[in-house]
Amino acid sequence: MTQSIIDIASRFLAQNDKICLICHTSPDGDTVGGAFGLFYALKSLGKNVYVESFDGFPEKFRYLYPDNVEKFEPDHYATVDVADVGLLGNCQKNLSFSLCIDHHEKNSIEARYKCVDSGAAATCEIIYSIVRHLGVKISKQIANCLYTGIATDTGCFRFSNTTPQTHKIAAELIEAGAKSCEINFRLFEQKTRERLKLESLVLKNLEYYFEYRCAMVFVTKDMMRQAGADEADFDGIASIARSCAGVLIGITAREVENCQYKVSVRSNQGASALNVCKFFGGGGHKMAAGFKISGDMQAVKEKILQRVYEEIIH
Amino acid sequence: MTQSIIDIASRFLAQNDKICLICHTSPDGDTVGGAFGLFYALKSLGKNVYVESFDGFPEKFRYLYPDNVEKFEPDHYATVDVADVGLLGNCQKNLSFSLCIDHHEKNSIEARYKCVDSGAAATCEIIYSIVRHLGVKISKQIANCLYTGIATDTGCFRFSNTTPQTHKIAAELIEAGAKSCEINFRLFEQKTRERLKLESLVLKNLEYYFEYRCAMVFVTKDMMRQAGADEADFDGIASIARSCAGVLIGITAREVENCQYKVSVRSNQGASALNVCKFFGGGGHKMAAGFKISGDMQAVKEKILQRVYEEIIH
Numbered sequence: 001m002t003q004s005i006i007d008i009a010s011r012f013l014a015q016n017d018k019i020c021l022i023c024h025t026s027p028d029g030d031t032v033g034g035a036f037g038l039f040y041a042l043k044s045l046g047k048n049v050y051v052e053s054f055d056g057f058p059e060k061f062r063y064l065y066p067d068n069v070e071k072f073e074p075d076h077y078a079t080v081d082v083a084d085v086g087l088l089g090n091c092q093k094n095l096s097f098s099l100c101i102d103h104h105e106k107n108s109i110e111a112r113y114k115c116v117d118s119g120a121a122a123t124c125e126i127i128y129s130i131v132r133h134l135g136v137k138i139s140k141q142i143a144n145c146l147y148t149g150i151a152t153d154t155g156c157f158r159f160s161n162t163t164p165q166t167h168k169i170a171a172e173l174i175e176a177g178a179k180s181c182e183i184n185f186r187l188f189e190q191k192t193r194e195r196l197k198l199e200s201l202v203l204k205n206l207e208y209y210f211e212y213r214c215a216m217v218f219v220t221k222d223m224m225r226q227a228g229a230d231e232a233d234f235d236g237i238a239s240i241a242r243s244c245a246g247v248l249i250g251i252t253a254r255e256v257e258n259c260q261y262k263v264s265v266r267s268n269q270g271a272s273a274l275n276v277c278k279f280f281g282g283g284g285h286k287m288a289a290g291f292k293i294s295g296d297m298q299a300v301k302e303k304i305l306q307r308v309y310e311e312i313i314h
Numbered sequence: 315m316t317q318s319i320i321d322i323a324s325r326f327l328a329q330n331d332k333i334c335l336i337c338h339t340s341p342d343g344d345t346v347g348g349a350f351g352l353f354y355a356l357k358s359l360g361k362n363v364y365v366e367s368f369d370g371f372p373e374k375f376r377y378l379y380p381d382n383v384e385k386f387e388p389d390h391y392a393t394v395d396v397a398d399v400g401l402l403g404n405c406q407k408n409l410s411f412s413l414c415i416d417h418h419e420k421n422s423i424e425a426r427y428k429c430v431d432s433g434a435a436a437t438c439e440i441i442y443s444i445v446r447h448l449g450v451k452i453s454k455q456i457a458n459c460l461y462t463g464i465a466t467d468t469g470c471f472r473f474s475n476t477t478p479q480t481h482k483i484a485a486e487l488i489e490a491g492a493k494s495c496e497i498n499f500r501l502f503e504q505k506t507r508e509r510l511k512l513e514s515l516v517l518k519n520l521e522y523y524f525e526y527r528c529a530m531v532f533v534t535k536d537m538m539r540q541a542g543a544d545e546a547d548f549d550g551i552a553s554i555a556r557s558c559a560g561v562l563i564g565i566t567a568r569e570v571e572n573c574q575y576k577v578s579v580r581s582n583q584g585a586s587a588l589n590v591c592k593f594f595g596g597g598g599h600k601m602a603a604g605f606k607i608s609g610d611m612q613a614v615k616e617k618i619l620q621r622v623y624e625e626i627i628h
Contacts, residue, residue: 157471157484158502160495167485170471171478181474185582188472190559193526196517203514212507245504268499 006126009115010133012099013042013078020074022095023053024087029152029187031081032061034101034123037145038080039069041136048072054089058232060186064145081123081149084108101126103153121161124149128169140177147178148187156188197227202240208247214308215241216251218261218297238264238288249276249308253293253300261300264290271311279307320440323429324447326413327356327392334388336409337367338401343466343501345395346375348415348437351459352394353383355450362386368403372546374500378459395437395463398422415440417467435475438463442483454491461492462501470502512541516554522561528622529555530565532575532611552578552602563587563622567607567614575614578604585625593621 013019021038023031035051042049050069057065076098083104085093100111103120120126124146131142138146150170154162157170174180191199201223207216219237227233234254241250248271253261263280266288267273273289280303282291293300327333335352337345349365356363364383371379390412397418399407414425417434434440438460445456452460464484468476471484488494505513515537521530533551541547548568555564562585567575577594580602581587587603594617596605607614 158495158498162488162494164485164489167481167488171481171485174476174481175478180476181472184472189553189557191557192559193522196520196554196558200514200517200520203510203517206510206514208507239503240510243503243505244510245506 005115005117006129006133008113009099009101009126009130012113013038013047013130014045014134016076016098017047018072018075019047019049019098020071020077021049021051022077022079022082022088022092023051024079024082025055025089027053027055027058027061028081029061030122030124030149032057032064033145033147033149033152034127035080036064037124037131037142037149038101038127040139040142040145041131041134044136044139045134050074052092054092061148063183063186064148079109079111080127082109101130119163121159121163121166122150122153124153125166125169128173138173138176140179143173143176143178144183147173147180148183151180151184151187156184192233194227194229195233198224198229198233198237199240201227202237202252206241206244208244209305210309210312212244212246213248213312214251214305215244215247215249216301216305217241217253218301219252219254221255221258238266242266242268248312249273251304251308253304255297256292259296260292260294261297262290262292263304264288276304276307276311280304319429319431320443320447322427323413323415323440324444326427327352327361327444328359328448330390330412331361332386332389333361333363333412334385334391335363335365336391336393336396336402336406337365337371338393338396339369339403341367341369341372341375342395343375344436344438344463346371346378347459347461347463347466348441349394350378351438351445351456351463352415352441354453354456354459355445355448358450358453359448364388366406368406375462377497377500378462393423393425394441396423415444433477435473435477435480436464436467438467439480439483442487452487452490454493457487457490457492458497461487461494462497465494465498465501470498506547508541508543509547512537512543512547512551513554515541516551516566520555520558522558523619524623524626526558526560527562527626528565528619529558529561529563530615530619531555531567532615533566533568535569535572552580556580556582562626563590565618565622567618569611570606573610574606574608575611576604576606577618578602590618590621590625594618 021035023035039049039051050071077095078099080101097111099113100109101115103123105118107116128146202217205217238252241252248268250266252264256262265273265276272286274286277289277291280291284290335349337349353363353365364385391409392413394415411425413427414423415429417437419432421430442460516531519531552566555566562582564580566578570576579587579590586600588600591603591605594605598604
């Protein structure tokens with residue numbers, strides 16, 4: 001990590017007060033953990049600080065944030081893990097930002113000071129460096145916050161963004177008292193009844209094509225209703241189709257409106273999800289991409305399968 | 315880790331040759347990864363060494379072991395991750411062991427030198443220290459082996475046995491070239507079609523009791539047949555029942571013979587799986603225990619639920 005961006009961010013935070021930290025919409029563990037990790041660190045320095053989240057704070061991160069924090073008219077706004085103004089609430093888009101802390105490859109936030117490092121697996125890795133640079137002792141609370149962000153964004157050290165540095169920071173955070181085991185249970189094992197019901201339906205409806213090299217499932221509005229599942233319950237469902245051994249391309253088509261589908265494609269072993277999605281006007285990464293498509297379910301299925309076949313054969 | 319046991323094991327290995335490393339039966343990633351990690355390290359020192367596994371080497375660890383290794387009449391036998399002679403093949407039980415490397419809390423192997431550290435999350439952590447002590451550079455092969463063992467035994471850094479030291483070693487292994495992302499995909503994401511089908515049936519048959527504080531599923535022989543699932547596919551299924559948010563006790567009863575059930579109990583939030591299992595003559599750990607029970611399914615179900623109710627109420 002470029003030490004100079006850590007210097008700049010730390011100096012700004014050390015020299016200023018009355019700071020509002022802003023999370024992105026649909027807040028995840030990295031934005032919430034990062035913002036509150038920094039919140040507790042700045043509090044320990046006697047600063048006035050609070051965290052703002054347009055979409056509130058999810059109940060699953062209840063262990064990270066305090067009950068009541070007094071808000072005030074801030075002198076400075078700082079974004080945490082926000083790649084783009086599109087990820088801010090409407091009332092936040094036109095604020096003037098003093099600091100932007102983020103790890104996304106493309107960050108388009110306009111801020112006086114930018115502390116962006118796309119080599120970091122999580123924004124919480126960057127905030128760990130800032131907190132250390134500020135000379136703040138990592139408390140148990142801070143450790144829980146930062147560990148949560150790192151575990152969230154690396155899928156518990158499974159994804160390719162995990163570096164030796166990620167593990168070294170995790171070691172420090174556990175030493176500082178992060179309850180890693182409990183956090184991981186909450187983040188990765190515990191599921192709602194509705195989610196389990198949805199998984200059951202998805203697994204039941206999984207279809208295989210091309211000698212089991214493609215797995216495909218259509219998640220209809222009726223299935224979501226049957227499971228009683230909501231948006232949060234659907235999160236991560238797209239990884240199921242690819243998880244079957246031998247599958248090169250996994251397709252999860254979710255019915256968003258009648259005859260309108262949001263399709264998530266995941267690939268494996270050199271096959272390109274991105275190629276498939278580009279054909280339909282979508283985008284993403286090589287192994288995880290998506291697109292939208294309209295039409296009768298059977299027709300949509302055939303169109304997708306035809307394109308998948310070409311990707312698998314070539 | 316007591317440095318002296320590492321000293322002793324390293325000195326023994328440095329001073330001797332013609333060594334046979336022995337894995338435990340039903341080999342997992344820690345015994346296979348540990349044995350081959352040490353195998354490659356000793357090979358690099360010019361030693362004659364081979365690995366023996368009574369149950370062979372699972373295909374899922376194909377990336378860890380070489381195609382053909384010449385066997386010979388060894389001067390020494392060393393066990394890797396074997397807690398007890400019960401975990402050896404019949405022809406291996408009466409061998410005289412020179413060295414025993416293990417991390418299980420109760421290790422009853424009789425060996426000239428014992429290198430046992432129950433504070434290590436995996437035997438591969440101990441072998442990492444030995445390999446370093448031997449002055450061997452951690453090659454990519456060794457790194458893949460040792461990372462596999464550590465990821466296996468910590469559930470990818472999720473379980474409570476994960477220490478700061480575990481993460482520090484993981485950092486070193488990734489630096490040395492361990493393909494952590496690929497390994498984790500194989501170990502934790504990829505599943506057989508039969509396993510996915512079995513999960514689908516388990517989720518479909520999950521029943522809730524006592525205001526959703528108990529989840530219970532009976533996995534019948536018929537369900538196993540329907541899924542085409544085998545022993546390996548069943549591994550880890552017992553964690554599904556506990557995974558539902560709010561569930562204190564998760565019960566998975568597997569029909570092993572007609573009217574005979576092997577019951578796995580998992581608990582959460584202070585409830586004791588062990589208490590439930592002890593009542594039926596079983597044992598285990600507080601949050602993961604088991605017992606065997608015979609009888610008509612409905613009668614067995616009622617007996618278990620009665621005991622679970624008492625555990626939840628108190």
